[in-house]
Amino acid sequence: MRGKLGDRALYVYTWLIILWLASPIAVMILFGFNDKQSKSNTSWQGFTFKWYQQLFAIDGLTDALVNSLIIAVVSTVLATVLGTLLGLAVGRYRFRGKGVTDFLIFAAISTPELVMGASLLSLFVSANAPRGHITIIIAHTLFSLAFVVVTVRARVVGLDPSLEEAARDLGAGTFTTFRLVTLPSIMPGVAAGAMLAFALSIDDYVVTSFVNGSEQTFPLWIVGAVKVGIPPQVNVMGTLIFGIGVLLAIANAVSARRKTTH
C-alpha cells in the first residue's frame, strides 16, 4: 500500500513540472501587456493593451514577421510533399541506394546547425546564388524534410500492405488507391511532419543567419534587437503565434474525438 504522502508528493511534483514548462510562455504573454516606461521590457510596470493596438507600428519587425510566415509556409509545403514521397519510398520499398538514403536522412537530422549553415553558405557562394528568400527556403526545406520523412516512414512501416491490395481488388487504379486509401492512412504522419516543419522554420536562427543575405526574418530581427531592448510587440506576436497553435491543437483533438464517438 502506497501512502497518502506518496500520492501527494506525486501530485505536487507533477504540477511543478507543468509550471516549469509553462512559465516561459506565461512570462511571454504577460509582458505583452506590460506598460513599460524604460527601454527594456524586463520589469512589470502596469497593465496595458497599447502594444496590441500598436502591433504593426514597427516596420522592420512587421516585414520580418511577414517574411518568416511566407518562408515557413512555402518550405513546409515543399518539405511535406517531398518528405511524404521519400517516406513512402524508404518505408515501403527496397531499392539500390536505400542505405545511402537512410543515412542522408539521419545525417540531415543530426548535423549541427552551425555546420549545416556554414556549408550551405559556401555552397551558395560557390554556385554564385544570390542570398535571400530563395536560399532561406531551400535551407529550411532541407532541414525539415528529414523530419517529415521520419514521421511518414513510421506510419508507412505500420501500414498493412493488404489495405492497398484490397483497394486495387475492389477496382481502384493506382492513383485512386493512393488518394483514397494510402494517403488517409498515413495522414497523421504527414500532418505531424508538416507541423514540425512549420515550427522548425518559423523560429530558425542559426542556419538562416548564414544564408539570409540582407533578408530579415522574425528570429533574426529579435536577436538584432536584444542590445537596444526587445519591444513588447514581439511578445504580442509570439502570443498570437502560440494562440493559433493552441487553437489548431484543440481543433485536432475535437475532430479526433468526434471520429471515435461516431
Place this chain on the structure above:
Amino acid sequence: MPEDVPAIELDGVVKEYLAHGETVQAVKGVSLTIGEGEFFSLLGPSGCGKTTTMRMIAGFEEPTKGLVKLLGQDVTNVPPNKRDINMVFQSYALFPHMNVWENVAFGLRRKKVADAEIKQRVGDILEIVDLTGREKRRPREMSGGQQQRVALARALVNRPRALLLDEPLGALDLKLRQQMQTELKRIQREVGITFVYVTHDQSEALTMSDRIAVMNDGLVEQLADPREIYERPASKFVAGFIGTSNLLSGTVDAAEGDLLVVRLGEHDRILVPGKAAAGDTVDLTVRPEKITISTEQPESGLSVVRGDVAEITYLGTYNSYAVALADGTEITVFQQNAIDSSTTAERGDTVWLSWRPQHSYTLS
C-alpha cells in the same frame, strides 16, 4: 460439376521468385479448373504455394509461365482492378478511416454505379451478413467476427465471378470459427458465387468444400471431393496431412483377384486392392477408426496384423491405442467409447488388429 466454361482455369501455372540471387519456384506447374458456383479449397501447409496460387488468380502476382483464365477469357496479364474477382484478405484489410457502409460501397463507387443502386445493394448484402444497423460503425469498433462479415460483404456486393478467401477464419477463436464455417456455407448457397478458399486447416476444408486441391511443395498432390481425399488419399503426403493415418510398408506375396496379399510379419496378412507383382514392396494406408482391435483371432477375409498395446490414451468420445508390430511399426487405432465396447485390452497385451480390405489403399 464444371459445366460449359469453368469459372476459373489454371493452365500450367508456374511462379518463380528471385530470393538472395537464387531462383525459387513457389508454384511448380499447377493446372486445375474450378466450376461455376463451386466451393473449392486450396489446402496445404504453409509454404506449399496455395497463397501464391490464389494471388495469381486475383492478379496480385503474374505467373512466370502458364495461363490464368476467367470464364474462358485469358486474364493472365490483367491487373487486379480490372478483374471480375474479389478477395477476402486474411487480415480483412478493412479501410480504418471509413465506416462499414463506406467500406462496403467502395467497389461499387469505383465502378460508378448509380447512388440509388449502391444504396440498395449495400443494404441487401449487409442484411445477408447480418450487419444491418451497423452501417455507421468503424472497423475498429467491431469484433473480429463482425469485421470478418464486413470484409465478406465488401467483396460480395460487387457480385464477382468468383470470391477468393485467404485463410479468412484464421484470426478467430475456435467457437466463432466453427460458427463462421456454417455461415460461409450458407452465404455461398444464398449468393451462388464460386468460392475459392485457401486454408491450412484440413477440417475446415473437409467441412465446407465441394472439391479440394491438396497442395505440397508447389504442386497439387490430389484434387478430389472431401470424402475421396479422406478415404482414398492418393499419396503419402495427403494421407499424412489429412487426419491421422497409419502408413505400412510390406512385400507382396501374391495377387488374389484384384486384391494383393501383403506380408509384414509372421502372423500378419494384409489384403489391399491394387496391382503389383509378387516380391514388390508396396506402401499402404489405413485410417485409425477403420481398425477393429480384439484379443481373439478375427474371422478370415479381413486384413489382420498382430502387435502389443504400447499405449492407451483416453480422449473422451474415443480411446486411442498405439499398437507396436513385430517389426517396430506403430499403428494407431481409434475405438469409440460406446456402451457395448467389447475390447478390454490393457497396456502390454498382445492383440489382433483387423480391417476390411476396401478400407486400405496402396499409395504412390
